[in-house]
Amino acid sequence: xxxxxxxxxxxxxxxxxxxxxxxxxxxxxxxxxxxxxxxxxxxxxxxxxxxxxxxxxxxxxxxxxxxxxxxxxxxxxxxxxxxxxxxxxxxxxxxxxxxxxxxxxxxxxxxxxxxxxxxxxxxxxxxxxxxxxxxxxxxxxxxxxxxxxxxxxxxxxxxxxxxxxxxxxxxxxxxxxxxxxxxxxxxxxxxxxxxxxxxxxxxxxxxxxxxxxxxxxxxxxxxxxxxxxxxxxxxxxxxxxxxxxxxxxxxxxxxxxxxxxxxxxxxxxxxxxxxxxxxxxxxxxxxxxxxxxxxxxxxxxxxxxxxxxxxxxxxxxxxxxxxxxxxxxxxxxxxxxxxxxxxxxxxxxxxxxxxxxxxxxxxxxxxxxxxxxxxxxxxxxxxxxxxxxxxxxxxxxxxxxxxxxxxxxx
Amino acid sequence: xxxxxxxxxxxxxxxxxxxxxxxxxxxxxxxxxxxxxxxxxxxxxxxxxxxxxxxxxxxxxxxxxxxxxxxxxxxxxxxxxxxxxxxxxxxxxxxxxxxxxxxxxxxxxxxxxxxxxxxxxxxxxxxxxxxxxxxxxxxxxxxxxxxxxxxxxxxxxxxxxxxxxxxxxxxxxxxxxxxxxxxxxxxxxxxxxxxxxxxxxxxxxxxxxxxxxxxxxxxxxxxxxxxxxxxxxxxxxxxxxxxxxxxxxxxxxxxxxxxxxxxxxxxxxxxxxxxxxxxxxxxxxxxxxxxxxxxxxxxxxxxxxxxxxxxxxxxxxxxxxxxxxxxxxxxxxxxxxxxxxxxxxxxxxxxxxxxxxxxxxxxxxxxxxxxxxxxxxxxxxxxxxxxxxxxxxxxxxxxxxxxxxxxxxxxxxxxxxxxxxxxxxxxxxxxxxxxxxxxxxxxxxxxxxxxxxxxxxxxxxxxxxxxxxxxxxxxxxxxxxxxxxxxxxxxxxxxxxxxxxxxxxxxxxxxxxxxxxxxxxxxxxxxxxxxxxxxxxxxxxxxxxxxxxxxxxxxxxx
Numbered sequence: 001x002x003x004x005x006x007x008x009x010x011x012x013x014x015x016x017x018x019x020x021x022x023x024x025x026x027x028x029x030x031x032x033x034x035x036x037x038x039x040x041x042x043x044x045x046x047x048x049x050x051x052x053x054x055x056x057x058x059x060x061x062x063x064x065x066x067x068x069x070x071x072x073x074x075x076x077x078x079x080x081x082x083x084x085x086x087x088x089x090x091x092x093x094x095x096x097x098x099x100x101x102x103x104x105x106x107x108x109x110x111x112x113x114x115x116x117x118x119x120x121x122x123x124x125x126x127x128x129x130x131x132x133x134x135x136x137x138x139x140x141x142x143x144x145x146x147x148x149x150x151x152x153x154x155x156x157x158x159x160x161x162x163x164x165x166x167x168x169x170x171x172x173x174x175x176x177x178x179x180x181x182x183x184x185x186x187x188x189x190x191x192x193x194x195x196x197x198x199x200x201x202x203x204x205x206x207x208x209x210x211x212x213x214x215x216x217x218x219x220x221x222x223x224x225x226x227x228x229x230x231x232x233x234x235x236x237x238x239x240x241x242x243x244x245x246x247x248x249x250x251x252x253x254x255x256x257x258x259x260x261x262x263x264x265x266x267x268x269x270x271x272x273x274x275x276x277x278x279x280x281x282x283x284x285x286x287x288x289x290x291x292x293x294x295x296x297x298x299x300x301x302x303x304x305x306x307x308x309x310x311x312x313x314x315x316x317x318x319x320x321x322x323x324x325x326x327x328x329x330x331x332x333x334x335x336x337x338x339x340x341x342x343x344x345x346x347x348x349x350x351x352x353x354x355x356x357x358x359x360x361x362x363x364x365x366x367x368x369x370x371x372x373x374x375x376x377x378x379x380x381x382x383x384x385x386x387x388x389x390x391x392x393x394x395x396x397x398x399x400x401x402x403x404x405x406x407x408x409x410x
Numbered sequence: 411x412x413x414x415x416x417x418x419x420x421x422x423x424x425x426x427x428x429x430x431x432x433x434x435x436x437x438x439x440x441x442x443x444x445x446x447x448x449x450x451x452x453x454x455x456x457x458x459x460x461x462x463x464x465x466x467x468x469x470x471x472x473x474x475x476x477x478x479x480x481x482x483x484x485x486x487x488x489x490x491x492x493x494x495x496x497x498x499x500x501x502x503x504x505x506x507x508x509x510x511x512x513x514x515x516x517x518x519x520x521x522x523x524x525x526x527x528x529x530x531x532x533x534x535x536x537x538x539x540x541x542x543x544x545x546x547x548x549x550x551x552x553x554x555x556x557x558x559x560x561x562x563x564x565x566x567x568x569x570x571x572x573x574x575x576x577x578x579x580x581x582x583x584x585x586x587x588x589x590x591x592x593x594x595x596x597x598x599x600x601x602x603x604x605x606x607x608x609x610x611x612x613x614x615x616x617x618x619x620x621x622x623x624x625x626x627x628x629x630x631x632x633x634x635x636x637x638x639x640x641x642x643x644x645x646x647x648x649x650x651x652x653x654x655x656x657x658x659x660x661x662x663x664x665x666x667x668x669x670x671x672x673x674x675x676x677x678x679x680x681x682x683x684x685x686x687x688x689x690x691x692x693x694x695x696x697x698x699x700x701x702x703x704x705x706x707x708x709x710x711x712x713x714x715x716x717x718x719x720x721x722x723x724x725x726x727x728x729x730x731x732x733x734x735x736x737x738x739x740x741x742x743x744x745x746x747x748x749x750x751x752x753x754x755x756x757x758x759x760x761x762x763x764x765x766x767x768x769x770x771x772x773x774x775x776x777x778x779x780x781x782x783x784x785x786x787x788x789x790x791x792x793x794x795x796x797x798x799x800x801x802x803x804x805x806x807x808x809x810x811x812x813x814x815x816x817x818x819x820x821x822x823x824x825x826x827x828x829x830x831x832x833x834x835x836x837x838x839x840x841x842x843x844x845x846x847x848x849x850x851x852x853x854x855x856x857x858x859x860x861x862x863x864x865x866x867x868x869x870x871x872x873x874x875x876x877x878x879x880x881x882x883x884x885x886x887x888x889x890x891x892x893x894x895x896x897x898x899x900x901x902x903x904x905x906x907x908x909x910x911x912x913x914x915x916x917x918x919x920x921x922x923x924x925x926x927x928x929x930x931x932x933x934x935x936x937x938x939x940x941x942x943x944x945x946x947x948x949x950x951x952x953x954x955x956x957x958x959x960x961x962x963x964x965x966x967x968x
Contacts, residue, residue, distance in 0.1 A: 081581060081923070084588065088543075126536060133539065133588020136924060139941070150902060 012334035014041065015103035017049040019201035022058055022221060025065040026214030028201075032057040037223070039197055042110040042342040042349075043332060043377040051197045054222035059189065059230040062218040066160045066187040067236055069215030076157050076185035080136030087132035087182055090210035091125040097206065098122065104198040105170055106333050110341035110378070111296065113334045116171070124175040131179035138184065157185035158263075159238035162231040164224075164252065165200070166244045167193035167344050168299040168400075173243050174200055178217065189218045189237070191228050193244075195344050197221035224248060233259040243267040243301075245398070267301065269398040274304035275409075278312035286320045293404035294328055294382045297340050299348070306388075306395060307406050314408045318367065318386055321406070325368045328382045342378040343401060349378035352401030359385045359394040359403070369402070465498045465840075466797040470558035472504040474656035477513055477676060480520035481669025483656075487512040492678070494652055497565040497805040498795060498840040506652045509675035511685035514644065517673040518689055518700055521615040521642040524670030531612055531640040535591035542587035542637060545665035549658060550580045556654060558797075560626055563651045565804035565841070566759055567796045578921065579630040582939070585923035586634035589944060593639065603957045610948040612640035613702040617686040617725075619679075619715065620655075621707045622648035622807050623762040623863075628706055629655050631938045633672065636704075639947040644673045644700075646683055648707075650807050652676035679711060687718035689725075699723075704946060706730040706764075708861070709887070709932050728936035728946045730764065730928060732861040733889030735910065736882035737767030737918070740875075740895035741775045748776075748894040749783035753867070755892050755918040757791060757845055760806055761815075761865040764933075765890035767918055769851075769858060770869045771878050777871050781849050784869060785830040791845040791865075793836050805841040806864060812841040815864030822848045822857040822866070832865070853881055861887070875900065879907045888930025892918045911937070 020036075021028040029052075036050040054062075070076055075083065094101065102117035111120075140153040163177040170192060181188050192200035204219045220227055228248075232240055232255035239262055242252040246268040256264045274292055276285045292304030309317045333341030343349040349372070356370055369383030380402055388395050388405040395405055475491075476483040484507070491505040509517075525531055530538070549556060557572035566575075596608040616636045620628040625647065636643050647655045659674050675682050691699035702725055705715045709731040719725045737755050739748045755767030772780045796804030806812045812835075819833055832846030843865055851858050851868040858868055872878040882891060890912040893904045905913045911929045914920055921927070921939075928937035936946055 081585070084584075129539070130536070130591060133584075133590075134592065136585060137588065137592070137941070150906075 021052045023204035023219040054220035054227045056230040062189040065215040070187040084132040084135040086211045091128040093206045094125045108196045114336045131183040135183040161188040162237045162240040163190045164242045167195035170196040241265040273306045298402040355399045362392040468562040476507045478674040509677035510681045514685040517644040520670040525642045539587040539590040546583040548661040563653045582630045586638040590638040607953040609951045617703040618645040619705045622650035625651040635943040688722040690723040704728040729934040731934045734887045735890040737892040739772045741773040743894045753787045756867040788831045788845040818862045825855040886932040889933035
């Protein structure tokens with residue numbers, strides 16, 4: 001018994017795509033090579049736009065501009081409160097353009113339009129405001145010495161920062177990284193995921209409007225092995241932050257070590273357990289478990305992808321989860337009734353389906369879902385396996401799709 | 411003898427020259443310099459033509475004269491009013507509702523209700539920061555109007571209010587808005603399997619009493635952190651300067667501050683102020699009705715406030731009091747710059763600054779040169795209608811202060827200090843005083859010990875560092891100090907040896923939202939602004955629960 005895959009007839013309107021070039025030193029420019037790449041609408045598999053494809057030369061240029069902006073420009077030299085003021089202006093611009101931005105993430109990444117517009121993007125503005133308010137509160141310490149000396153620590157901006165952001169929450173991760181970097185007085189080069197380059201370029205445009213000086217925020221769209229690798233191994237980047245899979249995280253860290261030993265922040269994958277005890281409110285637990293597995297089509301690093309249910313409530317839990325999965329609508333992410341859009345691209349789609357096959361062949365019980373749905377696009381039914389054993393691949397690997405694994409414990 | 415004679419001559423000159431002053435001309439906000447006789451007067455006594463000109467009509471209306479209680483502007487319970495005066499003339503600006511004990515009780519009750527039942531403390535901190543930012547934006551929008559009210563009521567130069575003070579208060583509110591969602595507590599390691607949380611919680615209702623010298627800045631220093639921490643407030647303004655807080659409070663309501671969160675009582679110290687300081691709701695039987703107080707004003711009044719707080723419900727009190735701050739000019743100082751800074755340190759805001767550099771210690775090697783420059787600068791100081799462009803010094807706040815300052819000037823003369831400039835009233839209307847400089851001041855003179863709070867600079871000579879440190883610290887006060895040197899070792903020695911709350915090196919009166927301000931000894935208790943300002947409005951609560959089988963501790967952990 002599969003899921004009913006709802007599709008609004010005729011699909012959705014594709015928003016106007018205004019920004020498709022690299023943003024370097026305050027200008028939208030073509031890649032040095034002139035190359036472009038396609039970004040796809042995962043509801044149809046069709047091309048949305050061609051976006052400039054940045055490679056090593058473009059990264060080099062962007063880093064140079066960021067370096068000039070840091071070494072000679074005003075941004076690191078402004079007082080924290082002045083930076084905060086400009087960041088507040090950007091936050092207001094984001095709120096004003098929430099609808100357009102939400103449409104971009106939705107059409108580029110298959111994310112739910114209403115969630116992005118009413119939850120995610122306002123939170124991006126809040127994050128920016130939080131750090132705007134922190135910019136003038138960066139304290140060091142004066143230290144008690146044990147001799148006739150005075151010593152104090154100053155917290156100074158680290159310099160040029162590289163940010164590599166993923167495709168599952170393009171706006172949120174953009175601002176999680178960019179906000180504190182701006183507040184601290186650093187300059188940066190952001191490389192968005194190739195699957196979801198559109199909103200980052202729009203944010204670059206708004207940043208300029210808000211008054212962020214040229215060269216402070218640069219956006220180079222492109223691929224990991226080219227642009228991402230160039231940024232990670234760049235000798236003049238002082239710090240790199242990466243959010244993505246553990247496997248790529250390893251490569252970033254290696255590149256950082258091999259080049260100039262730049263410090264690395266990593267936010268990687270997970271296989272997070274959700275542990276539900278006999279004394280839990282079962283209905284609430286079922287809802288939370290469903291949310292933790294299927295929210296954002298399971299493309300979330302903190303997905304509760306191993307659900308341990310104590311044996312006293314296990315049967316009830318399984319029954320109720322199957323029922324609840326039925327009311328979890330899959331369909332056009334622009335439709336406000338829909339709970340789950342398509343997986344972000346063909347590669348992810350095929351990977352998730354292959355894990356589902358693994359689960360079946362390993363002997364786990366398929367409770368509901370288990371296959372693709374819809375005539376076009378990368379939709380997968382919300383899938384629940386029970387009788388999962390810990391040594392099964394579906395219990396060990398991060399699937400990054402709408403697949404829940406239920407396990408019983410004593 | 412010589413000093414006496416000098417004074418007599420100068421006062422004669424002053425009187426004779428002012429009778430030559432030009433006839434009344436029509437007032438205009440940015441009229442140029444006056445004609446010849448007045449210019450001569452200015453050269454000797456730092457004046458522009460005083461008595462002749464009509465005071466400029468302030469470009470603002472007084473629209474708010476009532477108390478603000480529970481979101482509404484209301485008359486005092488008694489119906490009484492009191493006048494607030496224009497210190498340029500002594501004339502009435504407006505009649506203001508006079509709050510007394512009953513009004514204080516009503517305001518505290520409203521603030522209590524707003525805290526216990528209202529949305530303010532329950533809002534997520536981010537939402538409070540949005541309201542505070544909106545409040546700051548509204549003040550910024552009305553910058554000039556607010557500055558005009560401030561100048562009218564207080565007498566400070568309009569340019570100072572409009573270009574410096576109001577923007578500073580906007581900045582400070584934004585600074586505290588940014589703290590609202592960053593008030594993190596701590597977890598602590600205990601001796602044993604315990605989970606320890608240290609929480610920072612708002613007090614509830616905070617009572618605040620502010621002075622007249624910087625009415626709105628003092629308003630912001632108090633209200634900003636109190637609200638950011640989630641408290642509600644009852645604020646009593648100084649009777650000399652009730653106007654600007656009422657205007658600005660209306661903007662707070664517009665910004666979305668819920669009713670009862672900010673209440674403003676205009677009135678007098680012995681009635682409204684005392685009622686707030688001793689507030690303790692005995693009827694309801696619990697002692698924390700007004701759990702916190704903050705006061706800025708004179709040390710003498712601060713002592714009374716602390717006593718009342720102790721006698722009632724032992725409410726903790728933040729005190730920002732007086733000072734007699736030393737300004738130390740070292741022998742390697744650039745004398746020109748030092749004299750200019752020392753002048754500013756004392757004369758700023760008509761000398762009405764708690765942290766005024768009111769004991770100017772000058773090293774004997776540079777003393778004579780310094781004196782010459784200090785005298786010349788004081789003589790050049792432009793005194794006049796604070797609404798007039800280019801005026802550096804307006805009138806003192808009121809008759810009481812005026813008389814007190816004149817009394818100190820007389821004691822300076824009687825005590826044998828040398829009068830270098832000024833020493834007399836300026837003009838014959840309002841509370842203007844000539845910029846006055848005394849030299850050869852000795853430590854035991856009253857003008858070297860007491861806080862004068864007026865445009866009276868006292869210059870003292872010293873020989874070496876140890877001596878000046880001893881003398882600078884030899885006071886009950888300890889608010890601030892200025893050090894003028896280019897020697898890093900001297901600076902390091904002085905900054906650690908001086909027992910004052912703020913040490914300014916090669917600068918003075920440099921304020922920033924992030925810098926904590928407050929006094930040692932009888933200059934006060936606690937600090938305002940910066941991260942420390944928050945602690946005045948937060949209570950520390952420790953929460954302890956046992957941990958069963960924690961990963962890092964065993965039961966028999968020592």
